[in-house]
Amino acid sequence: MLIPFCFIAIAQNCLGYENLALLKPTWQSNPYIRGDSRFESSNAVDGLKSDLSSLGGQCVISGNGQGSATWWVNLTSVFSIHDIRIYYRTDNIAWDASNDYTSRFMGFFVYISKTTNRLDGHLCFHDKNYNRSTIPAVVNITCPVYGQYVIYFNERPQSSSKYASQFSQYAFNELCEVEVFGCREKGYYGPNCSIECSSTCLFRSCHINTGACNGCEPGYKGKECEYECDGRYYGVNCTSHCGDCLNFEQCHHVNGSCLNGCDLGFYGEKCVQPCPIGLYGLDCKRSCSKNCLNSNRCDQKSGSCQGGCKTGWKGLKCESECDSEKFGQDCSGQCGHCRDGTQCHHINGTCHLGCDSGYIGDACNQVCVNGTYGTGCKKTCSVSCFTSGICDHVTGACKDGCRSGWMGLDCSEVKPCDETNLAFRVVIGVLCVLLVLLIIYIIHLRFNCRKILTIDKLTCAESETCETEDGGYTNNSMDYASSMDYLEIKHSHGSTLDSTQIDSSAA
Numbered sequence: 001m002l003i004p005f006c007f008i009a010i011a012q013n014c015l016g017y018e019n020l021a022l023l024k025p026t027w028q029s030n031p032y033i034r035g036d037s038r039f040e041s042s043n044a045v046d047g048l049k050s051d052l053s054s055l056g057g058q059c060v061i062s063g064n065g066q067g068s069a070t071w072w073v074n075l076t077s078v079f080s081i082h083d084i085r086i087y088y089r090t091d092n093i094a095w096d097a098s099n100d101y102t103s104r105f106m107g108f109f110v111y112i113s114k115t116t117n118r119l120d121g122h123l124c125f126h127d128k129n130y131n132r133s134t135i136p137a138v139v140n141i142t143c144p145v146y147g148q149y150v151i152y153f154n155e156r157p158q159s160s161s162k163y164a165s166q167f168s169q170y171a172f173n174e175l176c177e178v179e180v181f182g183c184r185e186k187g188y189y190g191p192n193c194s195i196e197c198s199s200t201c202l203f204r205s206c207h208i209n210t211g212a213c214n215g216c217e218p219g220y221k222g223k224e225c226e227y228e229c230d231g232r233y234y235g236v237n238c239t240s241h242c243g244d245c246l247n248f249e250q251c252h253h254v255n256g257s258c259l260n261g262c263d264l265g266f267y268g269e270k271c272v273q274p275c276p277i278g279l280y281g282l283d284c285k286r287s288c289s290k291n292c293l294n295s296n297r298c299d300q301k302s303g304s305c306q307g308g309c310k311t312g313w314k315g316l317k318c319e320s321e322c323d324s325e326k327f328g329q330d331c332s333g334q335c336g337h338c339r340d341g342t343q344c345h346h347i348n349g350t351c352h353l354g355c356d357s358g359y360i361g362d363a364c365n366q367v368c369v370n371g372t373y374g375t376g377c378k379k380t381c382s383v384s385c386f387t388s389g390i391c392d393h394v395t396g397a398c399k400d401g402c403r404s405g406w407m408g409l410d411c412s413e414v415k416p417c418d419e420t421n422l423a424f425r426v427v428i429g430v431l432c433v434l435l436v437l438l439i440i441y442i443i444h445l446r447f448n449c450r451k452i453l454t455i456d457k458l459t460c461a462e463s464e465t466c467e468t469e470d471g472g473y474t475n476n477s478m479d480y481a482s483s484m485d486y487l488e489i490k491h492s493h494g495s496t497l498d499s500t501q502i503d504s505s506a507a
Helices: 041-045 101-105 419-463 480-493 499-506
Strands: 026-028 068-088 109-113 122-126 138-142 146-155 175-183 465-467 473-475
Touching: 026 041, 041 068, 041 175, 068 109, 122 138, 146 175
Parallel strands: none
Antiparallel strands: 026 068, 068 138, 068 146, 068 175, 109 122, 109 146, 465 473
16 A cells, blocks of 8 residues: 655655665665675665666665566564555666656565565565556555565566556666564554554564464464453464363463363363273273173263173173073073072073072073973972873972872872762662662572472372362372472471472572
């Protein structure tokens, strides 16, 4: 930006800023005659500008036929610069379109940099609008920038048509005086450089007019760097992100350290390092469970095992043995019939207290067989079971019931008669006795009838005449053989014969 010309003294401008370039080191790319003091680059900062001709010894004169020309002054330190004033070669004649040096001045660049490379610095001005009638011989450029080098540059690329009209064919740096005004004391701004910059401005440098910092010290932000970094940021321009500080607190605004330690899973001054393998938790002081499937690998914050648990363990941290009658990998195995419902071994499922009644085996998952039952399958099913040797493996109860005359779950009790069976048996017994008596009576009656008949026959035989049933008489004399049998019997037994003896003899 160009400002109105104001001159009070060689070493000071009208705003009270000092000429920082006076008698400072200089350099140019193409001296007109190398070693000739009349044309040296230092002539532009000698404080002399009464003779603006090439041979007056007060101007820098560059060589002819160059496509570019560069000159710079080294202020020897970084200063707060306000404005730059350039006095161009006029050869002490009228400065107008007829002056050939106007075409050499047009199109120039001015940079402020902290190095000798103009592209590293700040472009203060580039002439794009002047023509040979309007370009001034003394140009004042406002450029409130911190820097050490003020660089003048001009170019005439032969391939570019934009320079064909009013520009000179070649580039020159014919500078009779270059004055750089600013504050000599670092850390001040304002008229006469009397106001101190904020202590948090980067390098204590601020805008020479407003006091706005030209960048902040690490850990600060704001126009005048009056605010500390926040929002979990720190450092230069508050662009670095805080680590995992405890409870997500703000880290130190300058160096990023966590003042109250690290959150779960991190360690180190800035809490940006995750816990090493095998450790987790606050300050990484806790060890992962040895029961993790992938040994010593767990979540750095919570400690939960990555990949699950080893056989027989459960929980996020694999800290609990399998329970609730489960065992094995992921506690997916079902315990057998351990004694009194006790938990089996959490890894292999064995029952360390033995088995419930009716089961055998290390895991108590085999039922009693071959007609056995009970604890250890040491009891034998009752032979009184309807199907011998077939009973419940736990209780011994006969599955198909009992054989006749036996009762109870295991058919070990003799079955007593009930009242109905007793009455029935009494009736049957009575009937049996009556039947026997009837048979005896019939037999007795039969023998009696035969006895009477025999006696009657003998009587009729002796009398030879027997009364018939209708009252008549018939001759029933026995034949000779019968009579002889009778007499023989009578003789053998005497005169008295009973019917039994007769029947027996006759038989």
